[in-house]
Amino acid sequence: MTIDIHIHPLVKEACEMEPRLFEWQREIYGLTTSPQPLDTLVSQLEEAEVKKAILLALDCRSRWGCCIPSNNIVAKIVAKEPDLFIGFASVDPGLGEKAIDELKYAIKNLGLQGVKLNPALQDFDPLSPSAERLYAEIERLEVPLLVHTGLVWSRKHRIKYCNPLVWDEIAYNHPTMKIILAHCGWPWVWDAVAVALRHENVYLDISNTFTGTPREHLRHLLTELIPSRVTERFLGEKILFGSDYPRIEVPKMVDAAKSLSIDADVIRRILHFNALEVLFK
């Protein structure tokens, strides 16, 4: 059984709920491929034997005037396949107190079970006071935070806020907030690893494929850039599987993770058990 911690539900059904969503996906999110029906995402998850998939909202209103997609849309898509999907809310630190209220509403009323932030697309400093207030509320609500770290290909956004090292300070200040550093912070992988090793509450996701095919990238990331022995001995309980659909197909990422030449128990932890710990304990 596999849990995919990192899916952007930019599917046809979401675009029907918000007619400008495809335009925002192209212009702001930077992905120009046509949205696929939800059915094809479900088929991908079935083929990859993924039993739980985390769907992510992204609130970019203060910088770009849009959500890609909104918390409401994520909640509606989760409701279509409630046994398969778990929704993560997103709120915009730039909206101040309103963001706190919207976060409480999304968790308590919409049933979303975590938070997604992206300092590049949302254009906020992770160490800013407004972001700090948001973390305090996330910690109070006892939900995990998945945050983008590392490269953003789109030239519309800046990556100065995406170095994973800034999360050392935040993890230190919020020791009970579970923080997942997306993409292992690639290319600042060792910075992300250092933060994850220093803090019990920090995890890494391996979503997206920056350096080639999924097999090429995960092999590079978890057996070469990070030597296999470090992955196995130090990070076995820290790494979570994620695909980053629709930027990559889910079965290709699962196949790549399963093909890694590392200890089989560690692969099982990456695909399943580590996410269980973060989501449900």
Next chain:
Amino acid sequence: MKVYFKELTIVTRRSCELINITDEVKKAVSESGIKNGIVLVFSKHTTTGVFINEAEKGLERDIPFYLKKLVVEEDNFFHHHFFYKDGRMAVNAWAHIRSVLVGLHAIVPLKDGNVLLGGRENIYLAEFDGPKERHVVVQIMGE
């Protein structure tokens, strides 16, 4: 001469599969009212194929299996890099190459309202990088 155009929407379920679309093509021919001419079946996707072959369960497994053996997925493809045009990595050169080998269209004669397929011939859409929503054009030209 009359020209009739229909676009079929097919949602595939697997990363690699063959879908028999013969009945959908015949239905389009019937809707067209054209009795004699030719039928063009054309896929709009470069990681799919359209071909004619026997509808037999063993072959439906053998054809993808041997295409996979012929064009392996683990190799050093130049195509596998970030595409700014798409905003994502290209990771499916093997699907494009399989598509080139199979081809993207089939042409079948139409006579007296019948699609002139041989007794064992069926028209297939081949999915090489699914699951996805695919669009196949059926164009009928004749009188």
